[in-house]
Amino acid sequence: MSTANGKIRSSAAEALAEGRVTLVLGWRKKDFWWQSPVAFVESAAEAEQLTFDPFSVYNPVKYLLEAAGCHEKVGVFVKGCDSRGINRLLQDKRLEREQVLIFGLPCSGMVDPVKIRAAFPAPKICEVARDGEELLVRLSDGQERVQTADFLLEKCLTCRHPNPVVYDRLLWERVPVRSGVDALRFARVSSVAQQQIQERYAYWTRQFSRCIRCFACRNTCPACNCRSCIFDQAEPRWLGKASDMSDTLNYQITRAFHVAGRCFECGECERICPAGIPLQELNRRLIMDIDKYFGPYEAGLAPGDLPPLGTYRGEDPAGFDES
Amino acid sequence: MPVTREGFEPLIVAFCCNWCSYAGADLAGTSRQTYPSNVRVIRVPCSGRVNPGFIIRAFQRGADGVLVAGCHPGDCHYHSGNYHARRRFTILKQMLDYLGIEPERFQVRWISGSEGAKFSAVMNELTENVRKLGPNRKLRDAR
Amino acid sequence: MKKIAKTKLQELWQRLSAEGALHLPVRSDRVVEFVRWQEDVSADLDALNAFLPPKKYFYPQTETVLKYQFEDTLQLTDVSSLAGEKTILFGVRPCDAAAFSLMDKVYLGEPVDEAYRRRRESTVVIALGCLEPEETCFCLAFDIDPGKAPGADLLAADTGTELVFIAQSSKGEELLAKLNGVLQEATSGDENKVKDAQERAREKYVTRVSVHGLAEKLDTFFDSVYWDRLYRRCIACGTCTYLCPTCHCFDLQEYAAGRSGERIRCWDACMFPDFTQMAGGHNPRPTQKERVRQRFMHKLNYFPRQHGGEYACVGCGRCVRQCPVHLDILEVIREMGGAVDGR
Numbered sequence: 001m002s003t004a005n006g007k008i009r010s011s012a013a014e015a016l017a018e019g020r021v022t023l024v025l026g027w028r029k030k031d032f033w034w035q036s037p038v039a040f041v042e043s044a045a046e047a048e049q050l051t052f053d054p055f056s057v058y059n060p061v062k063y064l065l066e067a068a069g070c071h072e073k074v075g076v077f078v079k080g081c082d083s084r085g086i087n088r089l090l091q092d093k094r095l096e097r098e099q100v101l102i103f104g105l106p107c108s109g110m111v112d113p114v115k116i117r118a119a120f121p122a123p124k125i126c127e128v129a130r131d132g133e134e135l136l137v138r139l140s141d142g143q144e145r146v147q148t149a150d151f152l153l154e155k156c157l158t159c160r161h162p163n164p165v166v167y168d169r170l171l172w173e174r175v176p177v178r179s180g181v182d183a184l185r186f187a188r189v190s191s192v193a194q195q196q197i198q199e200r201y202a203y204w205t206r207q208f209s210r211c212i213r214c215f216a217c218r219n220t221c222p223a224c225n226c227r228s229c230i231f232d233q234a235e236p237r238w239l240g241k242a243s244d245m246s247d248t249l250n251y252q253i254t255r256a257f258h259v260a261g262r263c264f265e266c267g268e269c270e271r272i273c274p275a276g277i278p279l280q281e282l283n284r285r286l287i288m289d290i291d292k293y294f295g296p297y298e299a300g301l302a303p304g305d306l307p308p309l310g311t312y313r314g315e316d317p318a319g320f321d322e323s
Numbered sequence: 324m325p326v327t328r329e330g331f332e333p334l335i336v337a338f339c340c341n342w343c344s345y346a347g348a349d350l351a352g353t354s355r356q357t358y359p360s361n362v363r364v365i366r367v368p369c370s371g372r373v374n375p376g377f378i379i380r381a382f383q384r385g386a387d388g389v390l391v392a393g394c395h396p397g398d399c400h401y402h403s404g405n406y407h408a409r410r411r412f413t414i415l416k417q418m419l420d421y422l423g424i425e426p427e428r429f430q431v432r433w434i435s436g437s438e439g440a441k442f443s444a445v446m447n448e449l450t451e452n453v454r455k456l457g458p459n460r461k462l463r464d465a466r
Numbered sequence: 467m468k469k470i471a472k473t474k475l476q477e478l479w480q481r482l483s484a485e486g487a488l489h490l491p492v493r494s495d496r497v498v499e500f501v502r503w504q505e506d507v508s509a510d511l512d513a514l515n516a517f518l519p520p521k522k523y524f525y526p527q528t529e530t531v532l533k534y535q536f537e538d539t540l541q542l543t544d545v546s547s548l549a550g551e552k553t554i555l556f557g558v559r560p561c562d563a564a565a566f567s568l569m570d571k572v573y574l575g576e577p578v579d580e581a582y583r584r585r586r587e588s589t590v591v592i593a594l595g596c597l598e599p600e601e602t603c604f605c606l607a608f609d610i611d612p613g614k615a616p617g618a619d620l621l622a623a624d625t626g627t628e629l630v631f632i633a634q635s636s637k638g639e640e641l642l643a644k645l646n647g648v649l650q651e652a653t654s655g656d657e658n659k660v661k662d663a664q665e666r667a668r669e670k671y672v673t674r675v676s677v678h679g680l681a682e683k684l685d686t687f688f689d690s691v692y693w694d695r696l697y698r699r700c701i702a703c704g705t706c707t708y709l710c711p712t713c714h715c716f717d718l719q720e721y722a723a724g725r726s727g728e729r730i731r732c733w734d735a736c737m738f739p740d741f742t743q744m745a746g747g748h749n750p751r752p753t754q755k756e757r758v759r760q761r762f763m764h765k766l767n768y769f770p771r772q773h774g775g776e777y778a779c780v781g782c783g784r785c786v787r788q789c790p791v792h793l794d795i796l797e798v799i800r801e802m803g804g805a806v807d808g809r
Contacts, residue, residue: 030792032601037792040698058791062701124601193421201423201461210499212518212527214735216703216790230376232740238376241719242528242730246464250379253418257375260414272790274517274705276496282421289417294410309414312406314396319413320431466721466728 004052004105007171008077011103013044015075021101024075025063027056033127034113038063052077054111054130057153059268061085061222068099076100079107081155083164084264084300085222090166091303092262094225104167106175109148109156111135116151120144149178155267155280158185165301189284210275211248217269217279223259223299230254252282260286261308264300293317333387333453335362337446338373342400343435344392350439358446362390369393370431371404375415378429382462388428388453392445395433405433424461427452468642468649469630469656472511479503479556481648485641486552486590489523491516500555509557511624514600515784519562519711520555521569524585525733527708531581531718532729550584554641556592556622561605561782563593563615565711568780571773572714590641593618597626597667602783604674604796610780612671613664623660630660675799677766677777683803684767688759692801697758699791704735706785706794707761712778715741736760762798 012024028039028049036055040063041047059082067074078086083104089095116128116137124140134145160181163174192203215231218224231239231251239254240247256279263283270279290297290308294316297308339345345366351358367373370393381389391412393405412431420426432445470478482488488503491510498513500520533543558566566586573582593615596603605612615621619638622629630652633639642649707713717734721727734741737758742751751757769778779795786794 031796035792038699040695063698066698197420197423197425199423200421204422207495210495210497210517212704212708212733214704214708215738216701216705219701219703220790232738234740234743238380240464240721241717241732241734242721243732244465244528246383246462249422249462250376250383253379253422254376257415257418268790272705274709274788276517278496282418285421286414286418289414293413309407309410312403312410314406316406316409317413318409318431320416322431322433466723
């Protein structure tokens, strides 16, 4: 891991020192072992704080929307999922390719702090670092080694593109796609879909009953990049401010539908939802249907594509009675 | 107002494309075809104009069934609006079903300006089907 | 002072639910939340923070304050008089209980918020003392003792295998008297056990930051360049404010339908761009910088200045854990000049 940090720091420092970019987005370590938030680095000296560890999970791409407006060129470190977010912004014409210098980081998965805490409940955890295939968990009273695979975030267990799909420089060797990813990808969707319609309604309304409409799912999503969102509009008001199931469904259906064919499965919406709503089960259902009706499609792989709901073919099947 | 029959009378909101389906409604009228007064027609420029938000809002404000009607594929006045609509509503219909909202309540039909009889048949059929399903409570704004 | 073995709690829930609507923390799906108790539900007494703080019982996310109907004349219904079902809130942690007292300053100060007062008065709060801190806990920084909750009606002190109930108000005493059949008398031995547990808990907790003198220091911090950098990470979601047990800002909305309608009070978040948006289009907090500044200045300067030096934070750590971008109050307090302690 230290070599990874070395490469990240020197790449950022170099690009900043040479004046190729004036801002670099990466990650840095904060107070707790599980906190590696996005860092805004503007000088070679500041680049020393950059880190890439098992918790550098947050997608920095969304910040490009604002950063690219105030900097001529921005450097950004991206994992596989993050890089698809860059293609998302390019495809949506919200970013120009020349505005970013992309450092690609092949990623073998990020670690779920919840799983670590469950495995080490009593002793205080001080640090969790990657060491080959294993995680080194440093505790207040010693250290332990565990298999990384057992502690990965759920979203990483279903990742089909661990290697960046767009970059200027790849900082290290590509990593293999995890085996069994395809079987897991739609497993949760299928188990919900198998229920009876009334059970499905009960399931979803139970999940959505916890929605507090904090909009974290929308705000973190690089596919939600409209300059102004209809949900923020006061006149006409499309979404009431009162928290009730009618408007929560209105919000959730609209959010998911808006990213249909554009969601690139980074899973950040679900990961950060404070209410634990399984949003990926909704996003992935739309992906499944798009695959089924209009042919397999993965968003964020090619910026030149038209998203499936932004195009058509004359011979498309219809998912309704066309008679 | 309709003469209310015994029991539940569904409210149907029909978004009809100006060039085909709305003309179909006109033809139905001028040719003395009847269709239930449960249906409230909203004229839109094209089926491609219909945002999924319109459909959700209709259900929120009391619709028991929603129909989107447009030109047959290939006949769009704007070339491709209905093709886009076809993709969009294919996905929306599956999604409503997945969330546990009866997909029968949301229908999409292609009705041309010469299909007055079809317009009336579709409206009769939809009204009857939704009547059997009963009132829609899901998505309804209780206020 | 009375007690019950933790194995017999189901009986206690049964008995309590006869005295009012019993709400307690329950784990379901992926989160712990306060919900109404039912026969087949068991409380989660290990989780420290329910995902939403129990402030929702006194200050619900959405509440109708007025209904109107226009027939021949305008008819108004004041619905605040309807609030106040008899409720028992079990398992409120000391930090959340302390937050009730802070919220009281806002809603029970003049002018008194009638609906809030009714709900507050018709509810018996049973606090549950903490034994083990989570790593994000920093209640001690605000002088909140993790084993005590002086503002609650009853304290349920956890001694490991038993819960010992101590009445702290007349409402608490009244309820305790009704639980005779279920609870046993506690002995002086139990009293010592409670003290031991409270002391052990206190030792395990760390303050993490010191807020001593911070409010005064912040009087001149409004124009600090610190804010120019801090906000950049914020994604303007409402997680921190909605999950905060002391955040209490609301919005009033009109729902009009034909000749009738409702006026609704609902939670609002100062992180949202439309929070200060005026009808004419002007926004006095035009960027996220001003919004982030507002949140922290309100908690650490404006509130203590208005309310006798008390900070609008109880160290529950929800925002520390849940902020998607880890922009949290611990970092801010430290960087504003509050001392670091006990890491």
